[in-house]
Amino acid sequence: MNTQPLRQPGALGLASMPAVFVLLWSTGFIGAKFGLPYAEPFTFLWLRCALTLAVLLPLVLVMRASWPAGARLWGHIAVSGLLVHGAYLAGVFYSIALGMPAGLTALLVGLQPLLTAAFAGPLLGERLGKRQWLGLLLGLIGIALVLGSKLDLSDSLFKGFGPGALTSVIMALLGITLGTLYQKRFCTRMPLLSGAVIQYLAAGTLFTLGAGLFETRQIVWTPTFVLTLGWLVLVLSIAAIVLLMALIKKGEASRVASLFYLVPPVTALQAWWLFDERLPWPGLVGMAIAIGGVILVARASPAPVNNR
Template structure:
Protein backbone atom coordinates (compact mmCIF):
# COMPACT_ATOMS: atom_id res chain seq x y z
CA UNK A 1 0.00 0.00 0.00
CA UNK A 2 2.67 2.46 1.07
CA UNK A 3 4.99 1.56 -1.83
CA UNK A 4 2.22 2.04 -4.41
CA UNK A 5 1.22 5.45 -3.00
CA UNK A 6 4.83 6.58 -3.22
CA UNK A 7 5.55 5.12 -6.65
CA UNK A 8 2.44 6.44 -8.39
CA UNK A 9 3.02 10.16 -7.68
CA UNK A 10 6.70 9.74 -8.49
CA UNK A 11 5.95 8.13 -11.85
CA UNK A 12 3.37 10.84 -12.58
CA UNK A 13 5.93 13.52 -11.82
CA UNK A 14 8.49 11.81 -14.05
CA UNK A 15 5.96 11.67 -16.91
CA UNK A 16 5.09 15.34 -16.45
CA UNK A 17 8.76 16.38 -16.57
CA UNK A 18 9.34 14.23 -19.67
CA UNK A 19 6.40 15.94 -21.41
CA UNK A 20 7.55 19.49 -20.61
CA UNK A 21 9.96 19.98 -23.56
CA UNK A 22 7.32 18.90 -26.06
CA UNK A 23 4.73 21.13 -24.38
CA UNK A 24 7.14 24.07 -24.56
CA UNK A 25 7.68 23.57 -28.28
CA UNK A 26 3.91 23.27 -28.84
CA UNK A 27 3.33 26.55 -26.97
CA UNK A 28 6.11 28.20 -28.96
CA UNK A 29 4.42 27.11 -32.18
CA UNK A 30 1.18 28.83 -31.20
CA UNK A 31 2.93 32.21 -31.21
CA UNK A 32 2.71 32.30 -34.99
CA UNK A 33 -0.95 31.26 -34.82
CA UNK A 34 -1.71 34.00 -32.30
CA UNK A 35 -0.16 36.56 -34.61
CA UNK A 36 -2.22 35.33 -37.56
CA UNK A 37 -5.40 35.39 -35.45
CA UNK A 38 -4.94 38.89 -34.06
CA UNK A 39 -3.39 40.83 -36.93
CA UNK A 40 -6.65 41.40 -38.84
CA UNK A 41 -7.72 43.60 -35.91
CA UNK A 42 -4.52 45.60 -35.21
CA UNK A 43 -1.40 46.58 -37.12
CA UNK A 44 1.77 44.67 -36.17
CA UNK A 45 3.67 47.28 -34.13
CA UNK A 46 0.50 48.40 -32.35
CA UNK A 47 -0.29 44.77 -31.54
CA UNK A 48 3.22 44.16 -30.21
CA UNK A 49 3.33 47.34 -28.11
CA UNK A 50 0.12 46.26 -26.39
CA UNK A 51 1.42 42.74 -25.89
CA UNK A 52 4.86 43.77 -24.63
CA UNK A 53 3.51 46.40 -22.25
CA UNK A 54 1.15 43.88 -20.64
CA UNK A 55 3.86 41.20 -20.46
CA UNK A 56 6.34 43.67 -18.92
CA UNK A 57 3.95 44.40 -16.05
CA UNK A 58 3.16 40.70 -15.52
CA UNK A 59 6.83 39.68 -15.62
CA UNK A 60 7.84 42.39 -13.15
CA UNK A 61 5.20 41.10 -10.75
CA UNK A 62 6.28 37.50 -11.36
CA UNK A 63 9.97 38.36 -10.86
CA UNK A 64 9.20 40.22 -7.64
CA UNK A 65 7.03 37.48 -6.16
CA UNK A 66 9.50 34.72 -7.08
CA UNK A 67 12.52 36.62 -5.72
CA UNK A 68 14.35 36.81 -9.05
CA UNK A 69 17.76 38.54 -8.96
CA UNK A 70 18.12 41.74 -10.98
CA UNK A 71 21.29 42.88 -12.81
CA UNK A 72 23.95 44.24 -10.46
CA UNK A 73 25.01 47.12 -12.71
CA UNK A 74 23.68 49.29 -15.55
CA UNK A 75 26.16 47.83 -18.06
CA UNK A 76 24.73 44.33 -17.68
CA UNK A 77 21.18 45.71 -17.80
CA UNK A 78 22.14 47.44 -21.06
CA UNK A 79 23.46 44.20 -22.56
CA UNK A 80 20.24 42.42 -21.57
CA UNK A 81 18.17 45.22 -23.14
CA UNK A 82 20.12 45.09 -26.42
CA UNK A 83 19.66 41.32 -26.60
CA UNK A 84 15.96 41.86 -25.98
CA UNK A 85 15.67 44.42 -28.77
CA UNK A 86 17.09 41.85 -31.16
CA UNK A 87 15.25 38.80 -29.80
CA UNK A 88 11.87 40.44 -29.35
CA UNK A 89 11.88 43.70 -31.29
CA UNK A 90 13.55 42.63 -34.53
CA UNK A 91 12.49 38.99 -34.36
CA UNK A 92 8.84 39.31 -33.32
CA UNK A 93 8.46 42.63 -35.14
CA UNK A 94 9.65 40.95 -38.32
CA UNK A 95 7.40 37.91 -37.85
CA UNK A 96 4.28 39.96 -37.13
CA UNK A 97 4.94 42.36 -40.02
CA UNK A 98 5.65 39.42 -42.33
CA UNK A 99 2.36 37.68 -41.50
CA UNK A 100 0.57 41.05 -41.76
CA UNK A 101 1.90 41.30 -45.34
CA UNK A 102 0.44 37.95 -46.35
CA UNK A 103 3.12 35.39 -45.52
CA UNK A 104 1.49 32.18 -44.18
CA UNK A 105 2.13 31.54 -40.49
CA UNK A 106 3.64 28.12 -41.22
CA UNK A 107 6.11 29.55 -43.75
CA UNK A 108 7.18 32.35 -41.41
CA UNK A 109 7.76 29.71 -38.72
CA UNK A 110 9.82 27.70 -41.20
CA UNK A 111 12.03 30.66 -42.18
CA UNK A 112 12.85 31.73 -38.63
CA UNK A 113 13.05 28.06 -37.63
CA UNK A 114 16.45 27.72 -39.28
CA UNK A 115 17.88 30.00 -36.58
CA UNK A 116 19.78 27.10 -34.93
CA UNK A 117 21.54 26.50 -38.26
CA UNK A 118 22.79 30.07 -38.52
CA UNK A 119 23.79 30.13 -34.84
CA UNK A 120 25.76 26.91 -35.31
CA UNK A 121 27.50 28.29 -38.41
CA UNK A 122 28.33 31.60 -36.70
CA UNK A 123 29.44 29.97 -33.45
CA UNK A 124 32.92 29.42 -34.87
CA UNK A 125 33.94 33.01 -35.67
CA UNK A 126 31.78 34.65 -32.98
CA UNK A 127 32.00 32.30 -29.99
CA UNK A 128 35.11 30.31 -30.89
CA UNK A 129 33.20 27.04 -31.06
CA UNK A 130 33.98 24.25 -33.51
CA UNK A 131 31.51 23.83 -36.40
CA UNK A 132 31.26 20.18 -37.46
CA UNK A 133 30.71 18.78 -40.93
CA UNK A 134 27.30 17.52 -39.78
CA UNK A 135 26.32 21.09 -38.85
CA UNK A 136 27.45 22.45 -42.24
CA UNK A 137 25.41 19.72 -43.93
CA UNK A 138 22.42 20.71 -41.82
CA UNK A 139 22.88 24.36 -42.77
CA UNK A 140 22.94 23.50 -46.47
CA UNK A 141 19.85 21.31 -46.23
CA UNK A 142 17.94 23.86 -44.17
CA UNK A 143 18.68 26.81 -46.45
CA UNK A 144 17.85 24.77 -49.55
CA UNK A 145 14.55 23.70 -48.05
CA UNK A 146 13.55 27.26 -47.15
CA UNK A 147 14.44 28.55 -50.62
CA UNK A 148 12.34 25.78 -52.17
CA UNK A 149 9.30 26.52 -49.99
CA UNK A 150 9.47 30.30 -50.49
CA UNK A 151 9.95 29.89 -54.25
CA UNK A 152 6.88 27.68 -54.56
CA UNK A 153 4.75 30.15 -52.56
CA UNK A 154 5.92 33.18 -54.55
CA UNK A 155 5.36 31.26 -57.77
CA UNK A 156 1.64 30.90 -56.99
CA UNK A 157 1.31 34.45 -55.68
CA UNK A 158 1.08 33.75 -51.93
CA UNK A 159 2.62 36.63 -50.00
CA UNK A 160 5.05 39.21 -51.34
CA UNK A 161 8.81 39.37 -51.65
CA UNK A 162 8.82 42.13 -49.00
CA UNK A 163 6.77 39.93 -46.67
CA UNK A 164 9.24 37.07 -46.97
CA UNK A 165 12.13 39.53 -46.55
CA UNK A 166 10.58 40.61 -43.24
CA UNK A 167 10.70 36.99 -42.06
CA UNK A 168 14.35 36.99 -43.14
CA UNK A 169 14.94 40.11 -41.03
CA UNK A 170 13.25 38.34 -38.11
CA UNK A 171 15.61 35.40 -38.64
CA UNK A 172 18.65 37.70 -38.52
CA UNK A 173 17.25 39.34 -35.39
CA UNK A 174 16.82 36.13 -33.41
CA UNK A 175 20.16 34.77 -34.65
CA UNK A 176 22.10 37.91 -33.77
CA UNK A 177 20.24 38.24 -30.48
CA UNK A 178 21.02 34.66 -29.50
CA UNK A 179 24.73 35.12 -30.22
CA UNK A 180 24.82 38.49 -28.45
CA UNK A 181 23.10 37.11 -25.37
CA UNK A 182 25.39 34.07 -25.25
CA UNK A 183 28.45 36.30 -25.46
CA UNK A 184 27.46 39.36 -23.42
CA UNK A 185 24.94 38.14 -20.82
CA UNK A 186 24.92 34.34 -20.70
CA UNK A 187 23.82 34.16 -17.05
CA UNK A 188 20.59 36.13 -17.53
CA UNK A 189 17.76 35.23 -15.16
CA UNK A 190 14.74 34.43 -17.31
CA UNK A 191 12.30 36.24 -15.02
CA UNK A 192 13.96 39.60 -14.38
CA UNK A 193 16.01 39.54 -17.58
CA UNK A 194 13.01 38.97 -19.80
CA UNK A 195 11.11 41.73 -17.97
CA UNK A 196 13.93 44.14 -18.85
CA UNK A 197 13.96 42.93 -22.45
CA UNK A 198 10.23 43.37 -22.95
CA UNK A 199 10.29 46.80 -21.29
CA UNK A 200 13.10 48.01 -23.57
CA UNK A 201 11.39 46.57 -26.64
CA UNK A 202 8.07 48.23 -25.76
CA UNK A 203 9.76 51.63 -25.63
CA UNK A 204 11.63 50.96 -28.88
CA UNK A 205 8.52 49.95 -30.85
CA UNK A 206 6.31 52.84 -29.77
CA UNK A 207 7.85 55.29 -32.33
CA UNK A 208 7.23 52.77 -35.16
CA UNK A 209 3.57 52.50 -34.17
CA UNK A 210 3.26 56.29 -33.91
CA UNK A 211 5.00 57.07 -37.21
CA UNK A 212 3.92 54.26 -39.51
CA UNK A 213 0.57 52.94 -38.25
CA UNK A 214 -2.91 54.23 -37.54
CA UNK A 215 -2.88 52.61 -34.05
CA UNK A 216 -6.51 51.60 -34.48
CA UNK A 217 -7.56 48.41 -32.72
CA UNK A 218 -10.78 46.47 -33.23
CA UNK A 219 -11.42 44.99 -29.81
CA UNK A 220 -13.08 41.84 -31.09
CA UNK A 221 -13.33 38.57 -29.24
CA UNK A 222 -10.71 37.01 -31.51
CA UNK A 223 -8.26 39.85 -30.91
CA UNK A 224 -8.71 39.70 -27.13
CA UNK A 225 -8.22 35.93 -27.23
CA UNK A 226 -5.05 36.27 -29.34
CA UNK A 227 -3.67 39.03 -27.10
CA UNK A 228 -4.46 37.11 -23.92
CA UNK A 229 -2.99 33.89 -25.31
CA UNK A 230 0.24 35.56 -26.42
CA UNK A 231 0.64 37.47 -23.15
CA UNK A 232 -0.26 34.80 -20.61
CA UNK A 233 0.06 31.35 -22.18
CA UNK A 234 2.99 32.05 -24.49
CA UNK A 235 5.08 34.75 -22.81
CA UNK A 236 4.46 33.72 -19.19
CA UNK A 237 3.64 30.03 -19.61
CA UNK A 238 6.47 29.22 -22.01
CA UNK A 239 9.00 31.23 -20.00
CA UNK A 240 7.95 29.48 -16.79
CA UNK A 241 8.26 26.10 -18.48
CA UNK A 242 11.69 26.95 -19.83
CA UNK A 243 12.80 28.15 -16.39
CA UNK A 244 11.69 24.83 -14.86
CA UNK A 245 13.48 22.87 -17.60
CA UNK A 246 16.70 24.80 -17.12
CA UNK A 247 16.59 24.22 -13.36
CA UNK A 248 16.11 20.49 -13.99
CA UNK A 249 18.81 20.36 -16.66
CA UNK A 250 16.41 19.50 -19.50
CA UNK A 251 16.82 22.64 -21.60
CA UNK A 252 18.91 20.74 -24.16
CA UNK A 253 15.87 18.55 -24.92
CA UNK A 254 13.94 21.67 -25.90
CA UNK A 255 16.59 22.58 -28.46
CA UNK A 256 16.52 19.07 -29.88
CA UNK A 257 12.77 19.39 -30.55
CA UNK A 258 12.76 22.84 -32.12
CA UNK A 259 12.81 21.35 -35.60
CA UNK A 260 9.19 20.30 -34.92
CA UNK A 261 7.98 23.92 -34.59
CA UNK A 262 7.43 24.64 -38.33
CA UNK A 263 5.41 21.49 -39.11
CA UNK A 264 3.43 21.90 -35.89
CA UNK A 265 2.62 25.51 -36.82
CA UNK A 266 1.79 24.52 -40.41
CA UNK A 267 -0.56 21.77 -39.19
CA UNK A 268 -2.47 24.10 -36.84
CA UNK A 269 -2.57 26.84 -39.52
CA UNK A 270 -4.02 24.33 -41.99
CA UNK A 271 -6.98 23.54 -39.74
CA UNK A 272 -7.54 27.11 -38.49
CA UNK A 273 -6.81 29.20 -41.58
CA UNK A 274 -6.77 26.76 -44.49
CA UNK A 275 -3.05 27.31 -45.18
CA UNK A 276 -1.76 24.45 -47.32
CA UNK A 277 1.55 23.30 -48.80
CA UNK A 278 2.18 21.78 -52.22
CA UNK A 279 4.08 18.51 -52.58
CA UNK A 280 7.22 20.45 -53.56
CA UNK A 281 6.86 22.75 -50.55
CA UNK A 282 6.44 19.72 -48.28
CA UNK A 283 9.73 18.36 -49.63
CA UNK A 284 11.36 21.70 -48.81
CA UNK A 285 9.92 21.69 -45.30
CA UNK A 286 11.13 18.12 -44.74
CA UNK A 287 14.63 19.11 -45.91
CA UNK A 288 14.66 22.07 -43.53
CA UNK A 289 13.45 19.96 -40.60
CA UNK A 290 16.16 17.40 -41.32
CA UNK A 291 18.77 20.16 -41.48
CA UNK A 292 17.75 21.62 -38.12
CA UNK A 293 17.59 18.13 -36.60
CA UNK A 294 21.16 17.43 -37.76
CA UNK A 295 22.35 20.54 -35.93
CA UNK A 296 20.20 20.27 -32.79
CA UNK A 297 20.18 16.56 -31.97
CA UNK A 298 23.50 15.67 -30.41
CA UNK A 299 25.01 12.35 -31.53
CA UNK A 300 25.18 9.59 -28.93
CA UNK A 301 28.56 9.09 -27.35
CA UNK A 302 29.86 5.91 -25.79
CA UNK A 303 30.73 6.24 -22.13
Protein backbone atom coordinates in the same frame (compact mmCIF):
# COMPACT_ATOMS: atom_id res chain seq x y z
CA MET B 1 5.76 -1.27 -0.24
CA ASN B 2 6.30 -0.38 -3.90
CA THR B 3 5.68 3.33 -4.49
CA GLN B 4 6.70 3.32 -8.16
CA PRO B 5 3.09 3.65 -9.47
CA LEU B 6 2.66 6.74 -7.30
CA ARG B 7 5.59 8.39 -9.01
CA GLN B 8 4.43 7.64 -12.53
CA PRO B 9 1.99 10.57 -12.92
CA GLY B 10 4.66 13.06 -11.87
CA ALA B 11 7.25 11.42 -14.11
CA LEU B 12 4.78 11.45 -17.00
CA GLY B 13 4.10 15.14 -16.43
CA LEU B 14 7.79 15.96 -16.42
CA ALA B 15 8.35 13.96 -19.60
CA SER B 16 5.54 15.83 -21.36
CA MET B 17 6.69 19.33 -20.34
CA PRO B 18 9.11 19.88 -23.28
CA ALA B 19 6.43 18.88 -25.79
CA VAL B 20 3.91 21.17 -24.09
CA PHE B 21 6.41 24.02 -24.26
CA VAL B 22 6.99 23.51 -27.99
CA LEU B 23 3.23 23.32 -28.58
CA LEU B 24 2.72 26.62 -26.74
CA TRP B 25 5.60 28.23 -28.63
CA SER B 26 4.16 27.27 -32.02
CA THR B 27 0.89 29.05 -31.22
CA GLY B 28 2.67 32.42 -31.37
CA PHE B 29 2.51 32.36 -35.17
CA ILE B 30 -1.15 31.34 -35.07
CA GLY B 31 -1.90 34.15 -32.59
CA ALA B 32 -0.37 36.68 -34.96
CA LYS B 33 -2.60 35.38 -37.76
CA PHE B 34 -5.71 35.67 -35.57
CA GLY B 35 -4.97 39.11 -34.11
CA LEU B 36 -3.46 41.13 -36.96
CA PRO B 37 -6.77 41.80 -38.75
CA TYR B 38 -7.74 43.96 -35.74
CA ALA B 39 -4.51 45.88 -35.04
CA GLU B 40 -1.41 46.94 -36.95
CA PRO B 41 1.76 44.97 -36.13
CA PHE B 42 3.67 47.53 -34.02
CA THR B 43 0.48 48.55 -32.20
CA PHE B 44 -0.39 44.92 -31.52
CA LEU B 45 3.13 44.18 -30.26
CA TRP B 46 3.25 47.32 -28.09
CA LEU B 47 0.00 46.35 -26.38
CA ARG B 48 1.16 42.76 -25.92
CA CYS B 49 4.48 43.96 -24.49
CA ALA B 50 2.83 46.43 -22.09
CA LEU B 51 0.41 43.82 -20.75
CA THR B 52 3.21 41.27 -20.42
CA LEU B 53 5.22 43.72 -18.32
CA ALA B 54 2.13 44.48 -16.22
CA VAL B 55 1.99 40.78 -15.29
CA LEU B 56 5.70 39.95 -15.29
CA LEU B 57 6.96 42.83 -13.13
CA PRO B 58 4.73 42.01 -10.11
CA LEU B 59 5.76 38.36 -10.54
CA VAL B 60 9.42 39.37 -10.27
CA LEU B 61 8.68 41.40 -7.12
CA VAL B 62 6.61 38.65 -5.49
CA MET B 63 9.25 36.02 -6.21
CA ARG B 64 11.99 38.43 -5.08
CA ALA B 65 14.00 37.63 -8.16
CA SER B 66 17.48 39.11 -8.34
CA TRP B 67 18.30 41.91 -10.79
CA PRO B 68 21.36 42.13 -13.06
CA ALA B 69 24.50 43.44 -11.38
CA GLY B 70 25.92 46.54 -13.05
CA ALA B 71 24.82 48.99 -15.73
CA ARG B 72 26.87 47.24 -18.42
CA LEU B 73 24.94 43.98 -18.02
CA TRP B 74 21.67 45.94 -18.10
CA GLY B 75 22.79 47.44 -21.42
CA HIS B 76 23.74 44.08 -22.88
CA ILE B 77 20.40 42.59 -21.83
CA ALA B 78 18.57 45.54 -23.42
CA VAL B 79 20.42 45.04 -26.71
CA SER B 80 19.59 41.33 -26.67
CA GLY B 81 15.95 42.25 -26.02
CA LEU B 82 15.90 44.58 -29.04
CA LEU B 83 17.10 41.68 -31.17
CA VAL B 84 15.37 38.58 -29.79
CA HIS B 85 12.05 40.27 -28.99
CA GLY B 86 12.04 43.52 -30.97
CA ALA B 87 13.45 42.59 -34.39
CA TYR B 88 12.22 39.00 -34.19
CA LEU B 89 8.60 39.69 -33.26
CA ALA B 90 8.31 42.75 -35.52
CA GLY B 91 9.63 40.73 -38.46
CA VAL B 92 7.30 37.79 -37.79
CA PHE B 93 4.20 39.94 -37.31
CA TYR B 94 4.88 42.12 -40.36
CA SER B 95 5.56 39.12 -42.59
CA ILE B 96 2.22 37.57 -41.58
CA ALA B 97 0.46 40.94 -41.89
CA LEU B 98 1.83 41.22 -45.44
CA GLY B 99 0.35 37.87 -46.41
CA MET B 100 2.99 35.24 -45.66
CA PRO B 101 1.40 32.00 -44.36
CA ALA B 102 2.00 31.32 -40.67
CA GLY B 103 3.45 27.88 -41.40
CA LEU B 104 5.97 29.23 -43.89
CA THR B 105 6.93 32.02 -41.47
CA ALA B 106 7.56 29.45 -38.74
CA LEU B 107 9.71 27.38 -41.11
CA LEU B 108 11.87 30.32 -42.16
CA VAL B 109 12.56 31.59 -38.65
CA GLY B 110 12.93 27.96 -37.54
CA LEU B 111 16.16 27.90 -39.53
CA GLN B 112 17.76 29.88 -36.69
CA PRO B 113 19.92 26.96 -35.49
CA LEU B 114 21.40 26.66 -38.98
CA LEU B 115 22.21 30.35 -39.21
CA THR B 116 23.49 30.39 -35.64
CA ALA B 117 25.88 27.54 -36.44
CA ALA B 118 27.10 29.39 -39.53
CA PHE B 119 27.74 32.63 -37.57
CA ALA B 120 29.15 30.95 -34.46
CA GLY B 121 32.50 30.37 -36.17
CA PRO B 122 33.44 33.95 -37.06
CA LEU B 123 31.65 35.55 -34.07
CA LEU B 124 32.37 33.08 -31.25
CA GLY B 125 35.31 31.12 -32.60
CA GLU B 126 33.37 27.85 -32.81
CA ARG B 127 34.35 25.49 -35.63
CA LEU B 128 31.79 23.64 -37.71
CA GLY B 129 32.05 19.88 -38.17
CA LYS B 130 31.18 17.89 -41.28
CA ARG B 131 27.74 17.04 -39.93
CA GLN B 132 27.01 20.72 -39.29
CA TRP B 133 28.04 21.72 -42.81
CA LEU B 134 25.81 18.95 -44.17
CA GLY B 135 22.96 20.28 -42.04
CA LEU B 136 23.50 23.80 -43.38
CA LEU B 137 23.46 22.52 -46.96
CA LEU B 138 20.27 20.52 -46.36
CA GLY B 139 18.65 23.56 -44.79
CA LEU B 140 19.43 25.70 -47.83
CA ILE B 141 18.14 23.02 -50.20
CA GLY B 142 14.97 22.59 -48.17
CA ILE B 143 14.18 26.28 -47.97
CA ALA B 144 14.83 26.67 -51.71
CA LEU B 145 12.26 23.94 -52.39
CA VAL B 146 9.72 25.55 -50.05
CA LEU B 147 10.09 29.02 -51.55
CA GLY B 148 10.21 27.56 -55.05
CA SER B 149 6.85 25.91 -54.45
CA LYS B 150 5.41 29.36 -53.64
CA LEU B 151 6.78 31.08 -56.76
CA ASP B 152 4.17 32.42 -59.19
CA LEU B 153 6.01 33.95 -62.12
CA SER B 154 2.82 34.68 -64.03
CA ASP B 155 1.30 36.90 -61.35
CA SER B 156 3.49 38.24 -58.56
CA LEU B 157 6.79 37.11 -57.13
CA PHE B 158 5.19 34.86 -54.52
CA LYS B 159 1.68 33.53 -54.14
CA GLY B 160 -0.17 35.63 -51.57
CA PHE B 161 2.77 37.77 -50.47
CA GLY B 162 5.53 39.91 -51.93
CA PRO B 163 9.16 40.84 -51.29
CA GLY B 164 8.18 42.95 -48.27
CA ALA B 165 6.97 39.89 -46.36
CA LEU B 166 10.12 37.97 -47.27
CA THR B 167 12.29 40.90 -46.16
CA SER B 168 10.41 41.07 -42.85
CA VAL B 169 10.86 37.38 -42.07
CA ILE B 170 14.56 37.60 -42.96
CA MET B 171 14.82 40.46 -40.46
CA ALA B 172 13.14 38.24 -37.86
CA LEU B 173 15.54 35.40 -38.61
CA LEU B 174 18.58 37.67 -38.36
CA GLY B 175 17.21 39.26 -35.17
CA ILE B 176 16.70 35.99 -33.30
CA THR B 177 20.00 34.58 -34.59
CA LEU B 178 22.17 37.59 -33.76
CA GLY B 179 20.27 38.09 -30.51
CA THR B 180 20.95 34.51 -29.46
CA LEU B 181 24.66 34.88 -30.24
CA TYR B 182 24.81 38.26 -28.49
CA GLN B 183 23.06 36.87 -25.42
CA LYS B 184 25.41 33.88 -25.37
CA ARG B 185 28.41 36.19 -25.59
CA PHE B 186 27.44 39.01 -23.22
CA CYS B 187 24.46 37.90 -21.08
CA THR B 188 25.52 34.63 -19.49
CA ARG B 189 24.85 36.11 -16.02
CA MET B 190 21.36 37.35 -16.89
CA PRO B 191 18.68 36.44 -14.31
CA LEU B 192 15.82 34.87 -16.22
CA LEU B 193 12.75 36.72 -14.90
CA SER B 194 14.22 40.18 -14.26
CA GLY B 195 16.23 39.88 -17.45
CA ALA B 196 13.01 39.23 -19.34
CA VAL B 197 11.57 42.44 -17.86
CA ILE B 198 14.55 44.44 -19.18
CA GLN B 199 14.29 42.75 -22.58
CA TYR B 200 10.58 43.51 -22.86
CA LEU B 201 11.18 47.13 -21.80
CA ALA B 202 13.74 47.54 -24.60
CA ALA B 203 11.52 45.84 -27.17
CA GLY B 204 8.51 47.85 -25.96
CA THR B 205 10.42 51.06 -26.64
CA LEU B 206 11.01 49.91 -30.22
CA PHE B 207 7.35 48.98 -30.66
CA THR B 208 6.26 52.36 -29.24
CA LEU B 209 8.43 54.23 -31.75
CA GLY B 210 7.22 52.04 -34.61
CA ALA B 211 3.56 52.47 -33.73
CA GLY B 212 3.96 56.23 -33.26
CA LEU B 213 5.87 56.83 -36.50
CA PHE B 214 4.35 54.37 -38.96
CA GLU B 215 0.88 53.33 -37.79
CA THR B 216 -2.54 54.79 -36.99
CA ARG B 217 -2.61 52.96 -33.60
CA GLN B 218 -6.25 52.00 -34.08
CA ILE B 219 -7.50 48.77 -32.55
CA VAL B 220 -10.75 46.98 -33.33
CA TRP B 221 -11.75 45.45 -30.00
CA THR B 222 -13.47 42.18 -30.84
CA PRO B 223 -13.78 39.00 -28.76
CA THR B 224 -11.33 37.29 -31.13
CA PHE B 225 -8.71 40.00 -30.62
CA VAL B 226 -9.15 40.08 -26.84
CA LEU B 227 -8.88 36.29 -26.55
CA THR B 228 -5.85 36.23 -28.86
CA LEU B 229 -4.14 38.99 -26.92
CA GLY B 230 -4.85 37.25 -23.63
CA TRP B 231 -3.42 34.00 -24.97
CA LEU B 232 -0.23 35.65 -26.25
CA VAL B 233 0.34 37.51 -22.98
CA LEU B 234 -0.67 34.97 -20.34
CA VAL B 235 0.08 31.67 -22.04
CA LEU B 236 2.95 32.48 -24.40
CA SER B 237 4.86 35.38 -22.83
CA ILE B 238 4.28 34.39 -19.17
CA ALA B 239 3.40 30.69 -18.85
CA ALA B 240 5.97 29.60 -21.43
CA ILE B 241 8.72 31.45 -19.54
CA VAL B 242 7.67 29.91 -16.21
CA LEU B 243 7.56 26.49 -17.88
CA LEU B 244 11.05 27.05 -19.27
CA MET B 245 12.27 27.95 -15.77
CA ALA B 246 10.80 24.70 -14.43
CA LEU B 247 12.44 22.69 -17.21
CA ILE B 248 15.82 24.29 -16.53
CA LYS B 249 15.44 23.59 -12.82
CA LYS B 250 14.67 19.95 -13.58
CA GLY B 251 17.63 19.71 -15.94
CA GLU B 252 15.50 19.54 -19.08
CA ALA B 253 16.73 22.68 -20.88
CA SER B 254 18.75 20.74 -23.44
CA ARG B 255 15.71 18.61 -24.23
CA VAL B 256 13.64 21.74 -24.87
CA ALA B 257 16.32 23.12 -27.19
CA SER B 258 16.49 19.89 -29.17
CA LEU B 259 12.69 19.95 -29.68
CA PHE B 260 12.61 23.39 -31.29
CA TYR B 261 12.87 21.85 -34.74
CA LEU B 262 9.32 20.56 -34.17
CA VAL B 263 7.91 24.10 -34.15
CA PRO B 264 7.59 24.49 -37.97
CA PRO B 265 5.65 21.25 -38.61
CA VAL B 266 3.45 21.79 -35.53
CA THR B 267 2.69 25.35 -36.70
CA ALA B 268 2.04 24.10 -40.23
CA LEU B 269 -0.47 21.54 -38.91
CA GLN B 270 -2.23 24.20 -36.84
CA ALA B 271 -2.32 26.61 -39.80
CA TRP B 272 -3.70 23.89 -42.07
CA TRP B 273 -6.43 23.04 -39.55
CA LEU B 274 -7.39 26.63 -38.68
CA PHE B 275 -6.71 28.58 -41.90
CA ASP B 276 -6.50 25.89 -44.60
CA GLU B 277 -2.90 26.90 -45.35
CA ARG B 278 -1.36 24.30 -47.61
CA LEU B 279 1.99 23.64 -49.24
CA PRO B 280 2.32 21.71 -52.53
CA TRP B 281 4.27 18.47 -52.28
CA PRO B 282 7.65 20.04 -53.27
CA GLY B 283 7.17 22.46 -50.37
CA LEU B 284 6.38 19.62 -47.96
CA VAL B 285 9.49 17.76 -49.12
CA GLY B 286 11.51 20.95 -48.67
CA MET B 287 10.15 21.41 -45.14
CA ALA B 288 11.17 17.86 -44.22
CA ILE B 289 14.67 18.37 -45.68
CA ALA B 290 15.10 21.71 -43.86
CA ILE B 291 14.00 20.18 -40.55
CA GLY B 292 16.44 17.32 -41.13
CA GLY B 293 19.21 19.88 -41.60
CA VAL B 294 18.30 21.59 -38.34
CA ILE B 295 18.36 18.23 -36.53
CA LEU B 296 21.86 17.52 -37.83
CA VAL B 297 23.14 20.90 -36.66
CA ALA B 298 21.37 20.66 -33.30
CA ARG B 299 22.75 17.21 -32.56
CA ALA B 300 26.26 18.12 -33.65
CA SER B 301 26.50 21.15 -31.36
CA PRO B 302 24.72 22.68 -28.35
CA ALA B 303 21.32 23.76 -29.61
CA PRO B 304 20.42 27.43 -29.03
CA VAL B 305 17.46 28.23 -26.81
CA ASN B 306 15.05 30.67 -28.48
CA ASN B 307 13.45 33.60 -26.72
CA ARG B 308 9.93 34.86 -27.10
